Amino acid sequence: MDSQQFTTEPSSNGTVERGFTVGDVPGLRSPASGADRAPLTFDVIIAGCGPTGAILAAELRLHDVRVLVLEKETEPKSFVRIVGLHVRSLELMAMRGLLDRILEHGRRRPAGGFFAAIPKPAPKGLDSAHAYLLGIPQPVIERLLEEHVIELGAQVRRGCAVVDFEQDDEGVTVELADGERLRSRYLIGCDGGRSTVRKLLGVGFPGEPSRTETLMGEMEVGVPREEIAAKVAEISETRQPFWLRPFGEAVYSVVVPAAGVGDRAEPPTLEDFKHQLRTIAGTDFGVHSPRWLSRFGDATRLAERYRVGRVLLAGDAAHIHPPIGGQGLNLGIQDAFNLGWKLAAQICGWAPETLLDTYQAERHPVAEDVLDNTRAQGELLSAGPGPQAVRRLLTELMDFDEVNRHLIEKITAIGIRYDFGEGPDLLGRRLRDIDVKQGHLYGLLHRGRGLLLDRTERLTAGGWSDRVDYLADPTAVLDVPCVLLRPDGHVAWIGDDQQDLDRHLSHWFGKPAD
């Protein structure tokens, strides 16, 4: 970052951290005086225990980072929104040994048909061992992740809202709603679309405000199933965000356009649902006894920067967009996997100087692309004759394998290629879960370390063996001699020359151990 001077300072856990002097950075607030500062009890405080915050905490714990997760809600969320985990997120779960635990709570569905809900099957031979979508209730995935981070040794405190913070040269003082003050080296805002951390940082969140809102809830109905099915089929022709789907015995999941854009902080009422059902369907289906009611908008916004000094943003705190294509939670999970090992490296003292800033350099363009593809999908779902003509044309084009593949690789995030400079096409991409002599590649990545996969059996990552594992396997199903994988599974180097490898090991994993 331009106005920070990097210094080297000892950290409380005995390692050396590359810190910085807080300079004239926009959004930085006045540092507390040294005498007032409490000890740095934690390395990282994460605001928000949604999926992004929980995954980030888990990634940090793999490296023994002292993590505290602060969650403002006292109880897990009650609304049961089913979300889809796409291929790349499933791969990441497999990389950390979490996939089996999650699979038993979800339903596998075909991977295709998600781009603007155009019903085209996925192209044959999608490049993944996990080429499906997993439908799973968001509260279930949140519960599984919270249990996981606690098992890994993170502290999670519920009923603790972050209301303010100050950062200085050594750390961040975080203030809770009850006035308690806590200190850590870094603060990460994983506190959702209305992020307090982002607002306090003064980071801009440009984009488009909500133009429409949708009501969503679960309730009982007062008319027979057949009557509902007929009406739903009739309205589905109009392409409005509308459904009534049975959810358990007597309960229906209801989605209906709202009358206008309201105050998102206020939940809608049952009367709002009844009114809108009558407007759209001509009947309110006798809905009653709601289990939960919520609303969501179609705002599209992206944080101008992901880092200001010792405070970073991830997940919905950094980007929001309509849920078309089901990418938001997936994007947040992938942010967390990108950031986790880099922040851990910074805290453990081996991070190369620019490593932490590659988080924004790599993830900001990915979010920009997701925002753009949701804008495009929004247009393709509009009812007007122009967008409908474009939709028909794109539907035809998707019969070409390359077009279909390109779109599905976008939605599933397996097409992401970070810019690591000139090199073969695989450089910067994630490596699929290939077979290796010890079983599956991803089985070797559970500890969140780098991996040198060497088909030549002549190379070594010796000086970095505290951060990078080594597997010599001439039989590995790869068409290059050797790859260096980062802890997030992206290919950081390809080649067969030890000197070149050493340069790249230093670039990504810092100086070799003495």
Ligand SMILES: Cc1cc2nc3c(=O)[nH]c(=O)nc-3n(C[C@H](O)[C@H](O)[C@H](O)COP(=O)(O)OP(=O)(O)OC[C@H]3O[C@@H](n4cnc5c(N)ncnc54)[C@H](O)[C@@H]3O)c2cc1C
């Ligand atoms: C109808 C709908 C369907 C969706 N379907 C999908 C889908 O199929 N696939 C997909 O990938 N995404 C989907 N999404 C998007 C997805 O739900 C979000 O992108 C995801 O929840 C973002 O996770 P997060 O952890 O970044 O933020 P959140 O889930 O918003 O979590 C933020 C957490 O921070 C807490 N918090 C807030 N402020 C504070 C504070 N000051 N201090 C402490 N804690 C705080 C909140 O209580 C919350 O627990 C959908 C969204 C909607 C509305």
